[in-house]
Amino acid sequence: MSLLLYAITDAELGRDPELRGIDGAALQAIEAGGLVAVASGHSTTPPLDEAILWRFEQVIESLMQHGAVLPVRFGTTMETTDAIVAMLQSGRPELVDKLDAVRGAVELSVRGIWRDSPGPASAGAALTGTDYMRDRLAPQLRAQALAAQLHAHLDGQARASRHRILARPAVPVSAAFLVARGTEDEFVRAVTRLDAQLDGADLVCTGPWPAYSFAGDALGD
Amino acid sequence: MSSTGAVTVEHRARNVALIDLLDRLLQGGLVISGDITLAAADVDLVRLDLRILVAAIDKAMGT
Numbered sequence: 001m002s003l004l005l006y007a008i009t010d011a012e013l014g015r016d017p018e019l020r021g022i023d024g025a026a027l028q029a030i031e032a033g034g035l036v037a038v039a040s041g042h043s044t045t046p047p048l049d050e051a052i053l054w055r056f057e058q059v060i061e062s063l064m065q066h067g068a069v070l071p072v073r074f075g076t077t078m079e080t081t082d083a084i085v086a087m088l089q090s091g092r093p094e095l096v097d098k099l100d101a102v103r104g105a106v107e108l109s110v111r112g113i114w115r116d117s118p119g120p121a122s123a124g125a126a127l128t129g130t131d132y133m134r135d136r137l138a139p140q141l142r143a144q145a146l147a148a149q150l151h152a153h154l155d156g157q158a159r160a161s162r163h164r165i166l167a168r169p170a171v172p173v174s175a176a177f178l179v180a181r182g183t184e185d186e187f188v189r190a191v192t193r194l195d196a197q198l199d200g201a202d203l204v205c206t207g208p209w210p211a212y213s214f215a216g217d218a219l220g221d
Numbered sequence: 222m223s224s225t226g227a228v229t230v231e232h233r234a235r236n237v238a239l240i241d242l243l244d245r246l247l248q249g250g251l252v253i254s255g256d257i258t259l260a261a262a263d264v265d266l267v268r269l270d271l272r273i274l275v276a277a278i279d280k281a282m283g284t
Contacts, residue, residue: 008251050239053246073250087253109241167244174244206238212249
């Protein structure tokens with residue numbers, strides 16, 4: 001049986017017998033040095049589908065009611081509780097810093113979506129090497145300009161932010177903002193104001209999410 | 222500017238938030254190295270990503 005990890009927290013967890021993990025598995029709180037890893041045991045790999053992803057999310061959201069939470073990358077398993085305890089002990093200083101960074105905050109997602117999908121500027125014309133390179137670069141440059149607008153208008157409302165360009169072809173910019181709990185409405189108003197200024201793009205804001213994008217890079221790196 | 226005149230704020234409307242959920246679960250979160258195995262091979266997660274996205278788009282299109 002392997003243990004699927006959901007999150008790491010330093011909060012006092014209340015007992016919620018109703019809350020179950022993926023596939024209805026019981027949740028385990030594995031503690032070491034004031035840190036708690038929440039996991040569930042699975043003898044076989046659960047079938048992956050949308051419901052499982054939402055269940056994973058639901059568990060982490062429930063933990064957030066108790067305090068700061070670092071979501072773990074979906075699909076991470078460890079074989080034994082001893083291995084988890086060792087990870088908590090060896091990574092403790094780094095984990096404490098990461099928890100402090102997200103404490104009292106939530107993540108809000110802002111995606112930019114083009115309203116139009118213009119064809120290449122050189123469409124219909126004889127294509128030179130320069131035209132080809134310009135057409136290849138144009139979506140990147142346009143997306144980067146939108147990302148810069150997002151940061152210029154929204155970073156002041158956030159503790160931290162990051163973005164990805166063209167993570168999917170139809171989504172030029174996917175940005176994440178770490179926002180102090182209680183200021184979400186203010187942030188959304190800032191998104192609304194920016195949206196009203198944009199000619200060619202719509203903004204879609206979702207959240208609040210656990211701080212997936214701010215849980216840090218690989219532990220130990 | 223959005224066609225409704227206001228930014229689309231979706232508080233977990235599933236079809237819309239699913240893309241954000243996928244991005245976060247599959248590419249975000251704390252990466253723990255060491256004695257770790259993924260519950261599914263990377264290729265399976267990528268296929269899952271695509272399959273769920275297609276399903277979400279189908280729902281959004283009402284098909």
